[in-house]
Every structure is written in structure tokens, then in C-alpha cells.
Amino acid sequence: MTLASAPGKVILFGEHAVVSGIPALGSAVDLRARVMVEDLPGGLEIETNLPLKGFSLDLLAGRLSSKEALYATRYVSAVLEELGATGLHIKVESDIPPGAGLGSSAAIVVAALAALSSHLGLGLSRVEIAALAHRIEKSVQKGLGSPMDTALATFGGYLQVSSCVRELDLPPLALVVGHTEIPHDTRHEIDKVQSLRARHPDLVEPIFGAIGLIAERAVYLIKELKLAELGELMNINHGLLEALGVGTKELSELVYAARGVGGALGAKLTGAGGGGCIIALPGPAGGPTLEIALRQAGARVFHARTGSEGVRLGA
Amino acid sequence: MTLASAPGKVILFGEHAVVSGIPALGSAVDLRARVMVEDLPGGLEIETNLPLKGFSLDLLAGRLSSKEALYATRYVSAVLEELGATGLHIKVESDIPPGAGLGSSAAIVVAALAALSSHLGLGLSRVEIAALAHRIEKSVQKGLGSPMDTALATFGGYLQVSSCVRELDLPPLALVVGHTEIPHDTRHEIDKVQSLRARHPDLVEPIFGAIGLIAERAVYLIKELKLAELGELMNINHGLLEALGVGTKELSELVYAARGVGGALGAKLTGAGGGGCIIALPGPAGGPTLEIALRQAGARVFHARTGSEGVRLGA
Numbered sequence: 001m002t003l004a005s006a007p008g009k010v011i012l013f014g015e016h017a018v019v020s021g022i023p024a025l026g027s028a029v030d031l032r033a034r035v036m037v038e039d040l041p042g043g044l045e046i047e048t049n050l051p052l053k054g055f056s057l058d059l060l061a062g063r064l065s066s067k068e069a070l071y072a073t074r075y076v077s078a079v080l081e082e083l084g085a086t087g088l089h090i091k092v093e094s095d096i097p098p099g100a101g102l103g104s105s106a107a108i109v110v111a112a113l114a115a116l117s118s119h120l121g122l123g124l125s126r127v128e129i130a131a132l133a134h135r136i137e138k139s140v141q142k143g144l145g146s147p148m149d150t151a152l153a154t155f156g157g158y159l160q161v162s163s164c165v166r167e168l169d170l171p172p173l174a175l176v177v178g179h180t181e182i183p184h185d186t187r188h189e190i191d192k193v194q195s196l197r198a199r200h201p202d203l204v205e206p207i208f209g210a211i212g213l214i215a216e217r218a219v220y221l222i223k224e225l226k227l228a229e230l231g232e233l234m235n236i237n238h239g240l241l242e243a244l245g246v247g248t249k250e251l252s253e254l255v256y257a258a259r260g261v262g263g264a265l266g267a268k269l270t271g272a273g274g275g276g277c278i279i280a281l282p283g284p285a286g287g288p289t290l291e292i293a294l295r296q297a298g299a300r301v302f303h304a305r306t307g308s309e310g311v312r313l314g315a
Numbered sequence: 316m317t318l319a320s321a322p323g324k325v326i327l328f329g330e331h332a333v334v335s336g337i338p339a340l341g342s343a344v345d346l347r348a349r350v351m352v353e354d355l356p357g358g359l360e361i362e363t364n365l366p367l368k369g370f371s372l373d374l375l376a377g378r379l380s381s382k383e384a385l386y387a388t389r390y391v392s393a394v395l396e397e398l399g400a401t402g403l404h405i406k407v408e409s410d411i412p413p414g415a416g417l418g419s420s421a422a423i424v425v426a427a428l429a430a431l432s433s434h435l436g437l438g439l440s441r442v443e444i445a446a447l448a449h450r451i452e453k454s455v456q457k458g459l460g461s462p463m464d465t466a467l468a469t470f471g472g473y474l475q476v477s478s479c480v481r482e483l484d485l486p487p488l489a490l491v492v493g494h495t496e497i498p499h500d501t502r503h504e505i506d507k508v509q510s511l512r513a514r515h516p517d518l519v520e521p522i523f524g525a526i527g528l529i530a531e532r533a534v535y536l537i538k539e540l541k542l543a544e545l546g547e548l549m550n551i552n553h554g555l556l557e558a559l560g561v562g563t564k565e566l567s568e569l570v571y572a573a574r575g576v577g578g579a580l581g582a583k584l585t586g587a588g589g590g591g592c593i594i595a596l597p598g599p600a601g602g603p604t605l606e607i608a609l610r611q612a613g614a615r616v617f618h619a620r621t622g623s624e625g626v627r628l629g630a
Binding site: 196200202203206207209210213214232235236237238239240241242243244245247248249252253256257260 | 511515517518521522524525528529547550551552553554555556557558559560562563564567568571572575
């Protein structure tokens with residue numbers, strides 16, 4: 001039996017502007033996906049706790065039907081197909097809620113690649129895993145798929161991503177994630193912003209520019225742990241994302257719950273918007289107060305420590 | 316008996332950026348303040364339905380104490396003092412909620428100046444009334460007081476205001492105003508934004524720039540009655556005001572109620588923020604649907620037609 005795990009991620013700053021080449025700042029978090037591989041001669045079985053706990057799919061003779069397959073199995077199937085692997089029992093477990101913009105699929109793909117590489121003796125390097133994972137994500141998601149998700153799942157830590165990916169050495173932050181549990185369509189949100197940009201370039205470009213400045217300044221503020229100012233920039237960034245039209249009533253409720261009763265230093269939506277999650281930076285009242293405020297506002301809450309380790313063998 | 320009335324106003328676009336010389340766009344609305352003047356030999360009495368209905372203050376011998384006086388009487392007292400007028404009974408009635416950013420005090424001051432000018436045969440021109448009213452507002456409000464409020468109360472219609480005031484000939488819009496009834500402190504909100512600007516000029520200046528572009532483009536869109544696009548710009552502008560930190564939970568709730576169930580083409584906070592009102596542009600579902608949505612979200616609702624007539628003798 002071979003076990004590998006990879007982390008989920010949060011985008012801290014730079015959503016949407018990154019599509020126009022503005023560097024975004026993301027971090028791996030300590031919510032992980034785990035993939036276990038063992039031999040199953042003559043068969044191929046993928047088992048997952050996602051999204052239906054305990055659901056198990058038996059795909060004989062490698063005839064994979066990714067369209068009908070469920071969330072995790074779709075990605076694992078694509079990995080198996082890519083590697084031409086069969087005769088295996090694969091079990092996927094994940095702490096990362098799927099469809100929340102927290103890099104759940106990238107973590108599964110990366111962990112699966114690492115587990116299979118080790119189990120089958122393929123000797124894939126981390127750079128190869130990241131590149132392969134990005135390609136697989138893009139193919140499953142029909143062209144979409146941020147290199148940030150797969151790079152963070154692989155390398156961990158913090159990354160600045162534009163046309164290239166730059167690793168940053170920054171201290172961890174204890175964030176609280178509030179999940180609206182409202183499904184969102186990343187492609188739809190990206191298209192919406194790009195359409196706004198096409199119609200109003202003179203409005204959207206300065207907004208992207210400001211988002212880029214925030215993402216840059218945040219690197220320094222995290223390094224120096226200037227958390228009050230970092231929170232302020234989160235709030236500004238959230239407003240700019242509202243201006244781009246990717247806010248929702250529910251995201252806004254969570255953001256104000258976090259900043260108000262939750263005592264957060266700052267809060268913003270994370271990822272594409274239109275649903276999904278917010279991230280909030282706890283204030284002096286601490287994470288538990290923030291968690292209660294977000295729960296009362298209807299969120300599913302996760303505590304997420306940034307800067308987590310990337311893919312590894314073991315849980 | 317002499318009666319004069321003057322309109323309240325809404326800021327359509329350009330709040331906060333106007334402090335930095337960006338032209339803001341405002342309009343008089345069909346909510347009016349009415350001031351009645353009649354002789355009261357040897358006495359001076361100010362009666363108002365604001366903010367306590369039927370409250371009446373008897374100030375003998377012209378000894379006016381504006382600090383302790385109530386909302387409307389404070390402004391009327393300042394007008395009387397300015398004109399050296401006494402021996403009068405003055406009655407103030409207003410449709411405009413005070414402290415909502417809808418220009419209630421400017422309408423009262425302008426209507427009082429017009430009624431007194433006519434009653435006492437002072438022959439003040441509209442330009443003189445506007446200038447005098449602005450001076451009185453500034454003195455009562457300790458230096459604060461937008462020239463937009465007094466200019467719109469005097470001249471009516473639409474105005475573009477920066478260092479100078481420009482009249483615009485534009486068709487009326489049927490807006491719906493949602494009042495949070497949360498008191499706000501205009502000076503505090505302005506100071507907050509200016510402090511943000513001092514700390515992050517490279518973030519705030521592009522936001523002001525985008526707000527300025529929106530205020531300019533809106534003039535064209537109102538002229539052509541391109542309401543869907545106008546609504547979109549309202550939404551963008553609201554996000555930019557959120558980025559400047561003048562949004563609140565309650566304003567956000569109203570904005571999303573308007574855009575969601577209310578079917579508004581667009582919605583934004585109006586004025587300084589931190590409380591006060593939002594304005595929403597009804598969609599095909601119409602004003603009544605929008606009104607219900609805003610009431611259900613906890614707002615006091617006003618229907619406000621823009622481009623209303625300025626100060627006039629009569630109601």
C-alpha cells in the first residue's frame with residue numbers, strides 16, 4: 001500500500017486580475033487530500049469519501065467513463081488514463097470541500113500522481129508531477145485549471161503566480177475559511193469579468209492594477225506580520241471584487257459577519273466568487289469568535305493554516 | 316403667509332472621489348421641504364414636523380441657541396440670524412428624512428431663504444440664495460456642507476459638481492431609495508476615506524479615477540436612457556465604495572435585496588456611506604417589486620424622481 005497526500009489552497013490576493021497577467025498570491029493550507037494505492041490484480045477500483053461518503057465505483061478492465069463518474073473518481077480516472085495504470089485499488093479521502101475554490105481537485109490529482117509514481121516506481125519529480133497535474137486538470141475541466149492549484153498542491157508554501165510561478169518564503173497565517181456552500185462556476189465568473197473588461201476596459205484595468213498592487217504589498221505585510229494592514233488590504237480587495245461583479249449576497253453576509261461580530265482584521269471572498277468561500281484573518285478576539293460569527297451567518301467553517309507542506313508520501 | 320419649497324437630492328455617482336476634484340453627478344428629487352412664513356409681531360416661533368412631529372420651539376426676543384435647538388430649527392435659526400429677521404412664525408415641513416444624505420438640511424435652508432426673501436421683500440436671486448445657503452450650511456455643520464446639496468435644492472435638475480457646478484439637461488429617472496435608518500457621520504466617513512488615501516494613494520487614486528469615469532459615462536447613459544448599462548455602472552460604483560471602506564452590512568443587504576428579488580438594474584449606496592441610503596434603478600419588474608424587496612430587507616422606502624424642480628414659491 002502506498003499513501004500520498006497533497007494540500008488544498010487559498011488564493012489570498014489577485015483573483016481575476018491574474019487572468020490579465022497580474023501576479024496573484026496563493027498559499028497551500030493544512031486541509032489535505034490523501035490517495036492510497038494498492039494492487040488489485042485484474043481489476044480497477046476507485047473508492048472515495050467525496051462527495052458521497054463511502055461511495056465506491058468498480059470499473060472493470062480500465063473502461064473509465066469520466067463523464068458519469070463522480071467528482072474525485074473523475075480526476076483519479078484521468079490520472080490512471082494518463083499513466084496507463086490498471087490492476088489497482090485506489091482510495092481517495094479529502095478534508096477539502098469540493099467545488100469551493102480551495103483546490104480540492106488539484107490536491108487529489110497531485111496526491112494520486114505521487115502515490116502512483118511511488119507505487120509503480122515511475123520516479124516522477126515534483127516538477128513533473130506539477131506539470132502533469134496541471135495538464136490533467138485542464139483536460140478534465142475542458143481547458144480551465146489554474147497552474148496555481150496544482151503548483152501549490154505540489155510544492156506547498158506560498159506562490160506568486162502570473163505567467164510564471166515564484167516560490168515565496170513567508171510565515172504561516174491562521175485563517176478562517178467560511179464556505180457559503182453555494183456552488184459556483186469558475187468559468188462563468190471568469191467570463192463575466194472578462195466581458196466587463198471588454199466593455200469597460202478603462203474601468204476594469206485600474207481595478208486590476210489596484211488588485212495587483214495589493215497582491216504585491218501583501219507579500220511584504222505577511223513577511224513582517226503586519227496583520228492589521230493586511231486585513232485592511234483584504235477588505236479593499238473584496239470591494240474591488242464586488243466592483244467586478246463576482247460578489248454575492250451570501251459572500252457579503254459572511255464578510256460582514258467576519259468583520260463585525262467575528263472581530264476579523266479583514267475578510268474577502270477567495271477564488272472566482274459567485275459562491276464558494278471567504279477567508280478571514282482573525283483579530284484579537286481570535287479564531288473561535290470568528291468561527292462562531294461565520295457559523296451563525298450560515299457558513300460551513302474551516303480553520304486553514306497557510307504555508308503548508310506540499311505533496312508528500314504519507315498522510 | 317409666504318410659502319416656499321425646495322427639493323432634496325441624491326448623489327447618483329462620484330461620492331468621496333468628489334473630495335479630490337473628481338466631478339460628481341447629483342440630482343434634485345421630488346421629495347421636498349416646505350417653509351411657511353407669517354408675521355408674529357414681537358415674537359419668533361419655529362415649528363417643525365422634523366424630527367419630532369408637532370414640536371414647537373418658542374424663542375423670545377431672537378435669542379437663538381442653535382446648539383440645543385433641534386434639527387430643522389437649527390438651520391432655520393441660522394437663516395434668521397443671517398438675515399437679522401424676527402417677529403415671525405415659521406413652519407417647516409419636509410418629506411425628506413433628515414440625516415439620510417438626501418439633502419434635507421439644504422432643502423430647508425434654501426426654502427427658508429426663499430420664503431423669507433419673498434416675505435420680507437429682500438429680492439434675493441437664486442444665485443444669491445444658493446451661495447447664502449451653502450455658507451449657512453457650512454457654518455451650522457462646522458465647515459462641512461457640500462455645494463451640491465444647496466445648489467440642487469436651489470436650481471433643481473441635474474448637476475455635475477467639482478470645483479465648479481455645471482447644470483445638465485437630462486431626462487428624469489424613477490429611482491427607489493432604501494433608507495437603512497442607521498445614522499451616519501458624513502465627516503467621519505470622509506475622514507476615513509481620506510486617511511485611506513493618505514496611507515494608500517496608489518490604491519485609492521485609481522479607484523477615484525474609475526469612479527470619475529463612471530460619473531462621466533453616466534451622463535451619456537442617462538441622456539440616452541441606456542438603463543441596463545447605467546445599472547451596471549451603479550453596481551461597479553458600489554463595489555468601489557465598498558473598497559473605500561464606506562459600505563456596511565445593512566447597505567450591502569439592501570443593495571443585494573434590490574438586485575436580487577427586487578429585480579433592480581443596479582443599486583448602490585448614495586452619499587457618504589457608513590449608514591444612510593441606497594438608490595436602486597427599477598428593472599422590468601418595476602418600482603413596487605423593488606419597494607417590497609427593500610422593505611422586506613428592513614428599509615424605509617421612498618420613491619424619488621430625479622431632475623425635479625428647484626426652489627419655488629408654493630408647495
